[in-house]
Amino acid sequence: xxxxxxxxxxxxxxxxxxxxxxxxxxxxxxxxxxxxxxxxxxxxxxxxxxxxxxxxxxxxxxxxxxxxxxxxxxxxxxxxxxxxxxxxxxxxxxxxxxxxxxxxxxxxxxxxxxxxxxxxxxxxxxxxxxxxxxxxxxxxxxxxxxxxxxxxxxxxxxxxxxxxxxxxxxxxxxxxxxxxxxxxxxxxxxxxxxxxxxxxxxxxxxxxxxxxxxxxxxxxx
Amino acid sequence: xxxxxxxxxxxxxxxxxxxxxxxxxxxxxxxxxxxxxxxxxxxxxxxxxxxxxxxxxxxxxxxxxxxxxxxxxxxxxxxxxxxxxxxxxxxxxxxxxxxxxxxxxxxxxxxxxxxxxxxxxxxxxxxxxxxxxxxxxxxxxxxxxxxxxxxxxxxxxxxxxxxxxxxxxxxxxxxxxxxxxxxxxxx
Numbered sequence: 001x002x003x004x005x006x007x008x009x010x011x012x013x014x015x016x017x018x019x020x021x022x023x024x025x026x027x028x029x030x031x032x033x034x035x036x037x038x039x040x041x042x043x044x045x046x047x048x049x050x051x052x053x054x055x056x057x058x059x060x061x062x063x064x065x066x067x068x069x070x071x072x073x074x075x076x077x078x079x080x081x082x083x084x085x086x087x088x089x090x091x092x093x094x095x096x097x098x099x100x101x102x103x104x105x106x107x108x109x110x111x112x113x114x115x116x117x118x119x120x121x122x123x124x125x126x127x128x129x130x131x132x133x134x135x136x137x138x139x140x141x142x143x144x145x146x147x148x149x150x151x152x153x154x155x156x157x158x159x160x161x162x163x164x165x166x167x168x169x170x171x172x173x174x175x176x177x178x179x180x181x182x183x184x185x186x187x188x189x190x191x192x193x194x195x196x197x198x199x200x201x202x203x204x205x206x207x208x209x210x211x212x213x214x215x216x217x218x219x220x221x
Numbered sequence: 222x223x224x225x226x227x228x229x230x231x232x233x234x235x236x237x238x239x240x241x242x243x244x245x246x247x248x249x250x251x252x253x254x255x256x257x258x259x260x261x262x263x264x265x266x267x268x269x270x271x272x273x274x275x276x277x278x279x280x281x282x283x284x285x286x287x288x289x290x291x292x293x294x295x296x297x298x299x300x301x302x303x304x305x306x307x308x309x310x311x312x313x314x315x316x317x318x319x320x321x322x323x324x325x326x327x328x329x330x331x332x333x334x335x336x337x338x339x340x341x342x343x344x345x346x347x348x349x350x351x352x353x354x355x356x357x358x359x360x361x362x363x364x365x366x367x368x369x370x371x372x373x374x375x376x377x378x379x380x381x382x383x384x385x386x387x388x389x390x391x392x393x394x395x396x397x398x399x400x401x402x403x404x405x406x407x408x
Contacts, residue, residue: 032348062238063231070238077242081249088253095343152348170349 003128010132016109017140018189023109026100027141028178034157037145039093041138043082043101045131048110050078052118052130059119071114072105079105109137140185147181148172262300272302274340274358276311276329279304287406294400297393299325303407309337310407312394318386320345324355326387328365328394334402336365336391344383351383364388368395 016022026044031037051074055062062070083101086094094101104110113133118126149155152172154162162168171177250256263271268282276282282302289295300313309331316324325343328336339361346352354360354377367374368391376384401407 058238061234063226063234065227066231066235070235073235073239073242077246080246084246084249084253084255088255088258091258173348 003124006125006128007132010129010134010136011139012136012189014133015136015140015189016112016133017137018186020109021186022112023107023137024182026103026107027144028175028182029100030097031141031145031148031178031181032173033149033153033155034142034145036093036096037141038138039086039090040097040100041134041141043086043097044104044107044110044137045134046082047075047078047104048113048130048134048137049127050081051075051110052113052126053123054078055114055118056121056123056126062119067119068111068115071111071119075110075114076105109133144178144181144185147185148177152177268302271327271340271342272304272311272329274329274361275327275338276304276309277338278308279306279311279329280308281305282311285407287401290404291397291400293393294397297390298397301401301407307332310334310398312397313342314390314394314397316386316390316393318344318346318355319351319382323351323383324386324390326390328391330394330398334395334398335369336395337369338362339365339387339391341387346383346386351380351386354380354383354387360384361387364391368392 010016012019014020017024017027023044026040030040051071054074055071058070058074079102082104083094086097086101113130117129121129146156149157150161151169152174154160154166154168169177172181262284272279272282281304283305285301285303287294287298287301289298297314297316298312299315302311302313304310309329311327311329313325313327315322316326318324323345324341327340327342329338329340331337341355341361344352344355346355357377360377364374364387368388374388376388398407
């Protein structure tokens, strides 16, 4: 498999948020404005890239029995590193992301990629996969954040678009609006892909964790 | 051999990984100077901006370190500042609005301990409802003035809880001031 292919699959075809529906909690929680979506996306991409590379390097050293705790310790290390750096250099973003920054640790996209991909593939392929998945996550967050900010706050990346005339629809900055935009985005991506994704998703073939169990769980049922 | 493979080796590897991660983090913490940032409070520019609203007569605010002695202080008080020119005291308190810990605000108090102004620094109130109360400086001034004159401030209709958060914050600041004064912590 080429690295370009590993990289591109995360952007649209296997987009972690809009296709695999992973990491929904941070997606909905921080996307009231586009800028926070971008910050969250980039922070997650950094953690994903760092942990994937380290886990791929250590895949022969980490015994299978303690693989999950070892992955989580490495991921948590990178998350703490990011939160230190944000706290010092980008305090506004640090305040805006709040508890969701620490919660990157338990973002299932990261552990999912570690378990399904990085622990089985070469360092370069893991880095390409992590970058693709991270940027796919970032793209989805910025798209949802942009729609919510434009409709809900009448601005985009802090630039006022209402010109003092229009009253924004506050609902979109609240959780309910987040769910609505998220649902519509998933529907649009499904429609554009001709429902190929949701058909494939039915059953074992489309399971995002298939690589982890190798289809064994399905065979057992 | 089996014990080594299944128990000892995994344990050692995990301990080693955890130690390396902890060491790397400790190094970053010190190199990036996280401790300084975490305990810094507000920058002089931010302080000047807040004080211009909360305690306009003050020239420069100096932070005072106080030990919280009551439950009220423990729960609500963040920072204590005194004006260098003796214009009064500014307390930064956290008040419960619609969200618990929803409103962080600076309350300026004159030399008698009576409120003169309020500046909301941060709020987690409902967008479009409660956060309008937090941005309404006219209302904040009205609350401070009414409490100073011994009255009961009116709330803004439709955002009672956030309004009460502002009013409660001012009352908490007045009460904490009295405790601090009694303890001689402000001298």
